[in-house]
Amino acid sequence: MNGNNELAAAAERVYRRMVDGSATDWGMNMDSWDWVPGVGVVSILAYAELVGKQEAIGYLQEWVERNKHLSEQAKVINSMAPYAIFPELYRRTGDGWYLEKALQIGDWMLTEAPRTREGAFEHTVTENASFPEQVWADTLFMAVLFMARLAKLTGESKYAKEAEFQLLVHLRLLQDPETGVLFHGWNCAERNHMSAARWTRANAWVVLACPWIAGEIASLLPASDEIADRYRKLAEGLLRDQGAEGMWATVMDQPGFYPETSGSAGIAAGWLAGIKLGWLDDTYKEAIDRALKGVMAQIGSDGTVQGVSGGTPVMPSVAAYDEIPCYPTLYGQGLTLILLSLALSNRGG
Template sequence: MTISNTAQQVWQEMIQDHTGNWGMDIEHWDWVPGVGLIAMLEYYEAAGKPEVLSYLKKWIERNKEKAKGTKVINSIAPFAIFPALYRLENDEWFRDEAVRIAEWMIAEAPRTREMAFEHTVTENAVFSEQVWADTIFMAVLFLARTASLVGSTKYAEEALQQVLIHLNVLQDESTGVLFHGWNCDSADHMSAARWTRANAWVAAGVPLIVKEIGPVIPIPDELKMRYERLISGLISYQQEDGLWSTVMDHPDFYREVSGSAGIGYGIRKAMEIGLIERNDRHQAAADRALAAILSSISEDGVVSGVSGGTPVMKSIAAYQEIPQYPTLYGQGLALMLLADTCRDSGE
């Protein structure tokens, strides 16, 4: 099966009726469907399939009323497709809604004492004064895309500052990779897990953010330097089979496919936009990840080896206990990698 055919199967699996299945049910407004939608947009932009764009528009129409509940950082993700939909459809509602949410983020979203967006969620849980890597992909990407859409230096500067704050508090100075979270109150990384999917959210999200805000404001050397160190560190933890363990410095832990796909995608995208050098080491790591991801996808498009929803756990050992099952974010991160590969190869 070609990569383009595999991508088609992955997408088709995402839009099936998975009602009641937390990981695969796309008909609600939260981060899990949001990652799926972001990936579908990437797939549409790479493959140009009109049925994908049609699905995205119909999804918004079906689910937009669900967005009117409590605004939290983790549920911003579906809005990340609004700037592109405005450009494609010239429907002012998409632009106006994007600006409305961006203004909420700037003026009202809870922040930690370091001014990072606090990682708020729709679940009945509070993570006071906590900074999570996940926020970069779930919310800051949206803000960067809205900055590009309306030419706002205010939004672009906020997006940039959020990236820098997150990198500053999460990056492990000894290895270059990221810890899952930071507690501003206790001034520590909690369990101090170098969790693979946390790193993937940043590895994949930062090149997309830089692509959007780069034409609006200058990108400082600090961001480039920290991102280069992140990628170098990540490659050093890649296993021989092309994947990363769910906690990357524990090679005895199970391999985690969603995070591995996100890292592989991030390396490819960062090379494309010049955020990191296009060299043999980077390309080989991305190619190994792609081969491993392809071997983790069934003929009917199900991405296996994906860990379930994971807050910052109380211990490193607890990450190994998270069950694995298909999810929209697993499908989505794999689809982004496949779509980007198809775009480059002309499939």
């Protein structure tokens, strides 16, 4: 088990590596408006809130000011991710611009964002690529988390109901009834899971987003037993696929594939979030400690998180996931930072 001082030092290194401003490559460049820096800023907010890193709030305000001119370039599901920090920035600053912008984006999602025939948000991206009628697990973290936080900020039930609906429809379409874990995607037109890969990072996005979203809307809607039950089945399924060293393979039921850090960090963070919400008990703590140990081993002395697979659409085959190269990314840093922050908060450190 890692001590609090060791976890705190690691979190600080991971955070500093994210905000040093030197990277211009796709994976580590904070200065764009898309899901990659979006995960970065969401994780920095979690670090500030859970560990009390107040200087991080100032960084987030500066980041928004520096990059908000980019926000209008594309309204797609993946570029919703950065808006998840707006409700908290509005609470802390009282700056009406954050609220005004958040309401504009929330209403766009309600009324204009492309949907599949089941009503799920179609997974749209800033890249020159189209995935018509496809539902991806990633969407819950990249877009629905923002909507849930907007619901809590405004007290508007329309946002809470949409967040709950999206959470349910994604779980219903993506969850494997036999194992409890999730497939990466669902094609609504063809009625299949495409390559049917049980991709680890897809599961990480959902096992973390699920309790976070449910916690945000709890004051506005009665608790959904179905969401909690499906979350517990997911958590149990993930436990069965954890490797001996505490990590998960990039496709979790393929133990010969390489171990992947971002997904492993996100799963352990999702378990901690579930414990905090009261959905899981302490029986998960041993597995969380093993995951922590495995993830910590991937953090370099300069805070760079290694072993992170690159951006991954739904691949044409399960085998193709093992061919995705690994390199440092903000979402790898971010999911690791969230795990470390939750672990410290859980231990009172």
